[in-house]
Amino acid sequence: MKKNNFLITGGYGFIGSCLVRELLKNQDNRICNIDKLSYSSSIDSIKPNGEDNYKFKKIDIVESNKIKEVISEFEPDYIIHLAAESHVDRSIDNPDQFIKSNINGTYNLLNEGYHYWKLLPDDKKLSFRFIHVSTDEVYGSLSEKESAFLENSVYKPNSPYSASKASSDHLVYSWYKTYSFPINIVNTSNNYGPWQFPEKLIPLVISKCLKGEKIPIYGNGLQIRDWIRVEDHVNGLLTVLDKGIIGEKYNIGANCEKTNLQVVHDICSILDEVIPNKEYKYNTLINFVEDRPGHDQRYAINSNKLKNLGWNPSVSWEEGIKDVINWYLNNKNFLNLENNGTYSGERLGRL
Numbered sequence: 001m002k003k004n005n006f007l008i009t010g011g012y013g014f015i016g017s018c019l020v021r022e023l024l025k026n027q028d029n030r031i032c033n034i035d036k037l038s039y040s041s042s043i044d045s046i047k048p049n050g051e052d053n054y055k056f057k058k059i060d061i062v063e064s065n066k067i068k069e070v071i072s073e074f075e076p077d078y079i080i081h082l083a084a085e086s087h088v089d090r091s092i093d094n095p096d097q098f099i100k101s102n103i104n105g106t107y108n109l110l111n112e113g114y115h116y117w118k119l120l121p122d123d124k125k126l127s128f129r130f131i132h133v134s135t136d137e138v139y140g141s142l143s144e145k146e147s148a149f150l151e152n153s154v155y156k157p158n159s160p161y162s163a164s165k166a167s168s169d170h171l172v173y174s175w176y177k178t179y180s181f182p183i184n185i186v187n188t189s190n191n192y193g194p195w196q197f198p199e200k201l202i203p204l205v206i207s208k209c210l211k212g213e214k215i216p217i218y219g220n221g222l223q224i225r226d227w228i229r230v231e232d233h234v235n236g237l238l239t240v241l242d243k244g245i246i247g248e249k250y251n252i253g254a255n256c257e258k259t260n261l262q263v264v265h266d267i268c269s270i271l272d273e274v275i276p277n278k279e280y281k282y283n284t285l286i287n288f289v290e291d292r293p294g295h296d297q298r299y300a301i302n303s304n305k306l307k308n309l310g311w312n313p314s315v316s317w318e319e320g321i322k323d324v325i326n327w328y329l330n331n332k333n334f335l336n337l338e339n340n341g342t343y344s345g346e347r348l349g350r351l
């Protein structure tokens with residue numbers, strides 16, 4: 001039986017681990033997970049059945065010689081690239097690592113991936129794909145009346161994070177145009193789900209409520225984000241891998257625009273039902289703080305191009321958020337990771 005070899009970068013992160021868990025459901029998949037293991041990695045998020053189908057290599061993608069080594073040893077059929085610094089607030093305070101991992105790291109993967117691909121036999125060369133996982137933030141900020149981002153929307157990144165992701169998207173596309181390297185770029189909206197490091201909005205709010213601490217909200221909290229369950233994102237990635245046209249970009253979103261304040265209120269009212277506090281309602285913990293510099297007002301993403309390939313999001317916000325809150329309540333130890341994280345700023349998360 002032919003095995004499919006998937007090289008996944010950032011596989012111990014929030015989205016990468018969801019992808020690996022999904023791929024491990026199929027016995028015919030072999031996975032090699034490259035991750036440097038940073039503050040946002042969770043090694044408990046993947047439980048392989050044995051070493052036959054799953055390998056982990058602790059590698060920083062900034063080190064090209066190690067990437068070269070692992071690619072030639074593992075012989076991937078597909079590379080799905082998720083490793084990146086992912087937190088906007090950290091990029092504002094300390095952009096350096098974002099340039100290294102998101103731009104230089106992506107360059108290394110492209111370069112080593114291309115040299116490997118070039119020498120593959122014709123049939124393998126034809127089926128090989130490099131999927132680059134990127135964000136809607138590369139398109140910048142929308143006003144309330146503007147239409148949702150399309151794949152050909154102009155890039156206007158506003159934070160060091162989104163600028164570093166935009167740079168990596170441009171590099172990936174140039175490897176297709178210049179070297180015919182078979183890529184897809186996927187731009188996705190705000191993900192939510194299990195195993196998201198609790199500096200990001202949803203686990204952060206749950207964690208603050210459980211600790212009875214103030215919930216910081218940037219500015220007036222009316223910035224809009226478009227939310228998608230991480231499992232729907234992962235299914236979208238696999239649809240692109242399976243049916244995407246080489247060299248094309250695909251947006252992934254679930255058409256679920258919410259203000260940050262709505263998200264926080266929704267979480268608070270579910271917690272009021274599930275674990276009521278006798279003394280106060282959870283939304284009384286809300287505390288408006290000074291806005292983030294360069295804060296984007298609105299993201300909204302049009303996924304019709306991917307829907308035309310047969311993909312659709314399967315989880316509504318109402319069921320998705322309840323289920324995710326439940327997961328965090330059953331995994332309170334994970335929420336305490338906040339204390340082990342290196343980030344201690346008051347900033348809120350990927351808003």
Ligand SMILES: NC(=O)c1ccc[n+]([C@@H]2O[C@H](COP(=O)([O-])OP(=O)(O)OC[C@H]3O[C@@H](n4cnc5c(N)ncnc54)[C@H](O)[C@@H]3O)[C@@H](O)[C@H]2O)c1
Nearest residue numbers: 010012013014015036038040041060061083084086101191
């Ligand atoms: N979380 C979202 O809502 C969202 C939305 C759109 C796109 N994305 C993109 O999806 C990808 C994954 O995001 P996430 O939320 O899972 O992030 P995450 O921070 O939870 O995980 C990132 C993982 O990448 C690893 N990593 C970072 N730099 C590395 C390096 N130099 N070498 C090796 N490993 C490295 C980290 O150790 C971590 O395990 C990123 O590329 C991000 O830009 C995220």
